[in-house]
Amino acid sequence: MAAVTALPVSLSARFKGSFAYFTVKDRLPQILTKAIDTLHRHKNEFFEEHGEKGVEAEKRAISFLSKLRNELQTDKPVTPLEDELPDAALWNQYLDYQRNLLNGNGEPSWFQSPWLFVECYMYRRIHAALAQNPPIGSFDVFKEGKAQNFFESQEAIIALCTYFQELLKNIKDLDEKQLQGELFKLLQVSLWGNKCDLSFSAGEKSSQKSSPLQCLEDMVPYIIVNDMEKLWSLLINAKTRNTDKCTVRVDVILDNAGFELVSDLVLTDFLLSSKLADEVHFHGKSIPWYVSDTTKNDFNWTIKQLQSANHMWMSRCGINWEGNLKKGVWVYQDHMFWTLPHIYSSMAEVAPDLYADLQKSNLLLFKGDLNYRKLTGDRKWEYTVPFHQALNKFHPAPLCSLRTLKSDTQVGLKPGQGEQIQASEPEWMISGKYGVVQFDATP
Ligand code: F6P
Ligand code: MG
8 A cells, every 4th residue: 555654635525615525424425315216216117127126126225225324424434334345355355454554543434534435445335335235236216317417418429520520521620739729629629528527516417518619719718728839849750750651549548427437438539640659548437436437337328329320420430430439440348446445556466457458548538536535545635746756656558647627636836826726716616617627757
């Protein structure tokens, strides 16, 4: 486990009035209540599919979730996982680690422990509530919300797919400057696509309504760390150096399904079509996570929806992307590490196979707020601490975070920059209005 001595404290609900406190007190119970309602609403469906056994399983899952909500709201100690799922032992070791940090002063609990740990733990317990209750074990309580986000973002998706298919028609004729311009546009669409997550809005609607390409320029001032030029240099250098025909591999550590996922797929198709990359690896979640995160089902469902859409350019995208997967130039992967509570500086130790795999990449794109929290350890950093320092030796390959700010942690700002924004907009770190394209290439 990484040494904690010289590091700032972890964000936690024990800091009353902080976003972590508000999240644990209000948002997490709301998410649990919604999950319970969703199960209730599907009772008939469970009965039709599985008879009485389905209804009994639904009741057990609901009582499991109600118990969980009660533990959370009454700040009970975090209990070891009792299921036999493959990651249970790692979770319980992590709980021991948290307990040891307390040196005998009490037990890890919902409001006293690090926010990241208890929040991840809640999603893992939601998963256990279902997984332990066959025959409804594979039911995703968040599926409906993810699909709704996709359908409500329909216009934005059409606008993006249309723009992209038009771009493909003459992509071969673009000079480097034009290629760079297009890359920057699609990076920004993917960045702002991260506004649409459902855990932030406690499962309430959050979709992309307007054309995602229209107001990009107006939003540039809100990108408070903007390393797009550095990303470009890395990609164009890899392309020009690539005369020996080595594969240029880009990995995307995905975040939310719905509009954000489509924006990520467009961005990566652009990387392939422009020959800035030869291969893209997507990393999704192996269990439902943080309400809207992408699982394998969501990934495949999205591509199928696009394929069968009643719109020429949407379906063209879907058909091409299915083809990319078949050809193996797109690869979908999931690894249990992404749904553990560990921060990424522990990856080399906890998941050496994943770390070694990421080392094969030329560029890692980490989407979204939770990935940023895990990259930087979810701590109360000074704003001016360099990104590289906050990564705390996590460096499998050059990496870049595309994240809108939805939690109160941020590094790599210029002196006074954070304070200046804070003075006019106290909610700047949690509103999703600001974003970063933050790059680190130093090994
Ligand atoms: O509730 C915690 C949180 O991690 C917020 O910080 C953030 O709003 C959301 O959940 C996840 O955001 P994202 O989907 O961008 O990772
Ligand atoms: Mg998410």
